[in-house]
C-alpha cells in the first residue's frame with residue numbers, strides 16, 4: 001500500500017537540488033555541529049557503579065560485543081579485529097557485569113545486543129541471553145549480526161532466543177562491498193541475498209541495515225539495492241546516510257572516496273519513493289513491510305538505557321556514562337568487581353529537551369502539537385525554524401521534516417562518534433593497532449599477529 005503521506009508530499013519536496021532542502025540542511029548541520037561539540041564531550045568519572053534505578057522509570061539493557069572478523073573503513077564503533085582474541089573470556093565478563101547491574105536493582109523487559117558482531121561466538125551469546133532472561137523479565141531480544149552468520153548453525157541456535165535480528169548489508173553491489181572490505185568475509189551481493197531469504201522466516205523481524213550516499217554509489221546502484229531489499233523477504237530495512245567522523249575520515253576517503261552530502265536529499269527521496277509500494281516508514285530511516293512494528297534501535301527509543309560491555313554507553317536521568325573502550329581495562333575492572341564506567345557527562349535541561357525534540361521528530365506520525373507538548377513549548381526558535389523551512393504542513397511532519405530529522409540524527413551520531421574518538425584515547429597501543437584502520441590495505445592487514453591474546 002502506498003503511504004499516504006509519501007504520495008502527498010513527494011511532489012512539492014521532489015526537485016533534485018531543492019534550495020530549501022539544501023539551505024535548511026546546511027543551517028541545521030552548522031548549528032548542530034556547534035551544539036554537539038559543546039555537549040557531547042567527556043570528563044573522567046569517579047563512579048564506582050552506575051546509580052541505582054529510579055522508581056517508575058523504564059530501562060532497556062544494551063550489551064556491546066566489540067569484535068569483528070574484518071574492519072569496515074567507515075565504522076567508528078568500538079570494535080577490534082577478532083583474530084586470536086579470547087572471546088569466551090569477554091562474554092564471561094559481560095555476564096559478571098550483568099549480575100552487578102541486577103544487584104543494583106535494575107529490571108529490563110527488552111534487551112538489545114549490538115556490536116561489533118554479537119554472533120561472533122553463538123554459544124557464548126546464547127549463554128548470555130539465557131542469563132539475561134533468568135535475571136530479568138525480558139520480553140524481547142534484538143541482536144545485530146553480519147551476513148556470513150545467516151547460516152543454519154547460527155540461525156537454529158538463535159531462532160527461539162532472538163525475536164529481532166538485524167543484519168548489516170550496506171549495499172548488494174559487489175564493487176561497493178569490496179571497497180567497504182566486506183566482500184571477502186561476508187560474501188557477494190547475490191550470496192548475501194540468498195542468506196537473508198533463508199534467515200528471514202526464522203525471526204519475528206529481520207532488519208537489513210543499508211547505507212546510502214556511499215561515494216561511489218550511483219542512482220542505479222541505489223535503485224538496484226532497493227529492489228533486492230524488496231526481493232529479500234526481510235520484514236524491515238534501515239537506510240542510514242553515510243556518516244563520517246575524524247577517526248575514520250582518512251580510511252574512508254582512501255578506500256571509498258570523498259563523501260558528498262549534496263546527493264543525500266535526492267537519494268533520500270528515491271528510497272522513500274521506491275520502497276513505498278511495499279514498506280512504510282517506521283522512523284525517519286527505518287521502513288517496515290506492511291503493518292506497524294516497533295523501532296529496533298535502543299537509542300531511538302528515547303528511554304533510559306543501561307549499557308554493559310567495553311565501549312557501551314548508559315543514559316540515566318540526564319547523564320551519559322561511558323564504559324572503557326579498552327578490553328584490558330574492562331577485564332581488570334570487572335574482575336575486581338568494579339564498574340566498567342570511566343567517563344560521564346551530565347546534561348542540563350535545554351540539551352535534554354533538544355534530544356527529546358530530535359527523538360520526537362524521528363518517530364512516526366509526528367505532528368506539531370505533539371512536538372510542542374514533549375518539549376514543553378520551550379524550543380521556540382528551533383520549532384520556528386522547522387516551520388519556516390517547511391518541516392510541517394498542516395501540523396504534520398513532511399518528508400522534508402523527516403529528512404531534517406535524519407540530518408539531526410546524523411549530526412548527533414557524529415557527536416557520539418566524537419565521544420568514541422575521545423574514549424578510544426584510553427586504548428593501549430597494542431589494542432589500538434587492532435581497532436583503528438590507519439591504512440586500508442585489505443583483509444587481515446590490520447593486525448597480522450593475534451596481539452589481543454595477551455590481553456586476557
Ligand SMILES: C[S@@+](CC[C@H](N)C(=O)[O-])C[C@H]1O[C@@H](n2cnc3c(N)ncnc32)[C@H](O)[C@@H]1O
Nearest residue numbers: 074075077115116144145168209240241242243
Ligand atoms: C555498527 S554495525 C554493527 C552490526 C554489524 N557488525 C554490521 O556491520 O551491521 C550496525 C550498522 O551501523 C551502520 N553504520 C556503521 N557505521 C556507519 C557509518 N559511518 N555511517 C552510516 N552507517 C553506519 C551500518 O549500517 C551497520 O550495519
Ligand code: SF4
Nearest residue numbers: 068071072075115116
Ligand atoms: S560495520 Fe563493520 S567494523 Fe563496524 S561493527 Fe559492523 S562489521 Fe564491524
